[in-house]
Each structure stands twice: as C-alpha cells, then as structure tokens.
Amino acid sequence: MHRLARLAGTVGMALALAVAGSITGAHAAAAGAAVVGHVYVNDNAAGTNTVAGFNRHADGTLTALPGSPFKAGGAGTGTIIGTQGALQLSSDGQYLFAVDAGSSQISVLRIGSDGSLREVQGSLISSGGNEPISIAVHGNLVYVANTGAGGADYTGFTFNTSGHLTPLAGSTFSLSDTEGPGDVLFNANGTRLVGTRVNTSLIDSFVVGSDGRLTAAPGSPFAAQAFGPFGSAFRPTNPAQLFVSNAHAGAGKGSVSAYHVAADGTLNSSDGSPYADHQTAPCWVDITPNGQYLFAVNTGSTTISRYAIAKNGTLTLLGSTSFSSGLGIRPFDLRVAPDGNDAYVVDAQLKAVTAFAVSGGNLTELSPSPFALPRGATPFGIVVD
Numbered sequence: 001m002h003r004l005a006r007l008a009g010t011v012g013m014a015l016a017l018a019v020a021g022s023i024t025g026a027h028a029a030a031a032g033a034a035v036v037g038h039v040y041v042n043d044n045a046a047g048t049n050t051v052a053g054f055n056r057h058a059d060g061t062l063t064a065l066p067g068s069p070f071k072a073g074g075a076g077t078g079t080i081i082g083t084q085g086a087l088q089l090s091s092d093g094q095y096l097f098a099v100d101a102g103s104s105q106i107s108v109l110r111i112g113s114d115g116s117l118r119e120v121q122g123s124l125i126s127s128g129g130n131e132p133i134s135i136a137v138h139g140n141l142v143y144v145a146n147t148g149a150g151g152a153d154y155t156g157f158t159f160n161t162s163g164h165l166t167p168l169a170g171s172t173f174s175l176s177d178t179e180g181p182g183d184v185l186f187n188a189n190g191t192r193l194v195g196t197r198v199n200t201s202l203i204d205s206f207v208v209g210s211d212g213r214l215t216a217a218p219g220s221p222f223a224a225q226a227f228g229p230f231g232s233a234f235r236p237t238n239p240a241q242l243f244v245s246n247a248h249a250g251a252g253k254g255s256v257s258a259y260h261v262a263a264d265g266t267l268n269s270s271d272g273s274p275y276a277d278h279q280t281a282p283c284w285v286d287i288t289p290n291g292q293y294l295f296a297v298n299t300g301s302t303t304i305s306r307y308a309i310a311k312n313g314t315l316t317l318l319g320s321t322s323f324s325s326g327l328g329i330r331p332f333d334l335r336v337a338p339d340g341n342d343a344y345v346v347d348a349q350l351k352a353v354t355a356f357a358v359s360g361g362n363l364t365e366l367s368p369s370p371f372a373l374p375r376g377a378t379p380f381g382i383v384v385d
Contacts, residue, residue, distance in 0.1 A: 046078025074100025086381025217265025
C-alpha cells in the first residue's frame, strides 16, 4: 500500500512542542463565533476506530464537539496511511461513511442535529476486500477501494434510508496486490467513477450503469501522465472534467493532470497537461464549489499549490502557500467548505487540522490554527459540511 512516510521527515521535538502549544490555545479562540457547519476526521485509531468532530465557526475556526471523538465501530490501523477519501458524507448529509482499515470494514454514523455522531446499529459491514482506504458516494450507491494483499479491489454497495449498506452483487473489480489504489470517486452526476493506482501509475475509468455496476472504459486503465497518480477531483460545475495529482515524479517535479472524460469513460488529456507546480509530492486535491480554483497539497514540500481553472479545463498555476508549522509536517487530505470560504487540511504528523481562509484563488492560514485531534489519532480522510 502507498504510504507517505517516505515523503516527509519527522518533526523535531522543538517544533512539536511549539505546535502543541499553539494547538492548546486554539480551541478557546472561536468560542464566540456562530456555528455554521462541522468538520469530521477519520482518526484511524488502533483498536476501536473513532471519528473526530468539530464545530465550524463563521470565522473558519474550529472547536471540538462535545463527546468527540465518536466511536466508529470497526478498527483502525494506528499507522499512517496516505490516501484520499477515507471519510465521506452521504448525499443527503445525514450520514458519514468511514473506512476501518484495521478490520476491513465500513462504518456508518448518523449525524445529529448538533453535529454529534452515533454509529447506526447493525450497520458495520465488510468492505468487500482487505484494508479499505477510500470511499465514493453518489445517491444510494457507494464504492470502496481496498488495498490489502489478497483483497485489493473496488467493491460496490447500495445504501438505504435507515443507514445500512448492502453489497452489490457482481460489482467487484479486482486489482493486483501491488497496485496501491489511492482514491476512488464519482463525478457530480454519478455516471462516471474513477480510481487511481498509485504504485503502477494507472487510472481506472468506468461508466456507471443504471444498476450501479461498472463497465470499464475502452483502454482502461489509462497510463498516467507522470508517476504516482494519487488524489483526484471532478469539477463540481462540469462532470466531464477530471483532475489528478501526480505525486512521484521527484523533488520539485510535481504536477496536476487535467482530463476530459468522454461518454464511454475514455480519458483525454487537456492541452498543456500535466501542469507543473514545481513542488514535491502533490497528493490531495480539491476544487472550490464554484469550480474556478483547484488546490493541491504538496506533502513533500509542505505547501498547497493554487491553480485557476479555465472553462475548457486547462490550469494556470497561481502560486503556492506554505504552512505556518513549517517543514517536516505531513499535510494530507484537503477539503474546501461548501460555502467556499474556508479550507481544511489534515496533518498526520501533527495530528491536527490546519485551517485556511479562501479568497478566490488565495489561501491565508488562520492564526489560531492548527486544531488538535484526539490522542491516538493517525488521521486520514476529512469531511466538511
């Protein structure tokens, strides 16, 4: 499985203590601001897995929800895992799906009116393979990417209004043990599904049938434009435009590829793609809700690259934003808030969430950030509502 331990050095004790001090004071900073949503993180805790929950305030800051962390039901690995999409929100916003990589299961948690989480009784289910690492959701259809030896695959489920998953017969698409899937996701209208194979630099593309089963596009899997296709995002305003980060080209050689996804699922690259970001290991990507800007987290150089997206899907690099915590951290999954005002990044080294204000294609880290995750978290996967 693809892990990012090799992409960043360890944090020195002095830095860790300094950041811990800043985290300690952060929770009180937002106490007076109105709650406008929530942020959830898959803690991937050893033994019983948990999901950390935060109130998201109007000023972008976070405070821990009462009762957080919430038990997920399955088991995490307690080790750092580098993939995108380990936690997802249901289409109706009432449930969270969490991968339990340590027990090869999927947990479903109901979101309360106050943002609290409660495991849906009887909902814990096998992931359909070994070591699930990413989830894709559209309507009542859910696909999971598994990466473990002897059970690497994409497997489908249907989801009902009571919060339970049912395996979709005939939906499993098997992968070899060495592929190292990094992400699986639907486009906005649920007609296409893609998955990245990080270790073998391939991209799977499927047409989703009316019965939820997958048909591989002609020529799939497609060779990536650079080594290590990792995170991916469909443009919210155009379900035929796909963007994939390329993480393994080497120091200072990171890039993001742009593709047009044809009706039969075929991937065709945009003119000028891939688009260099001159950083190291761009892994996680997300796009602003208006579809105008793309952000890519460069785990190796601890920066976030910022791109403008043209109508035809081509990218223009605007620059890169550093983290105030400095080098040696491990910024992972990134999510932009639904209102487009803020963005949040999970850090697996600091065990924290870093918050940024979003203004067009610019990012400004919020001064109380980063916000601490629970003890025992080895986080990957974030959801913002």
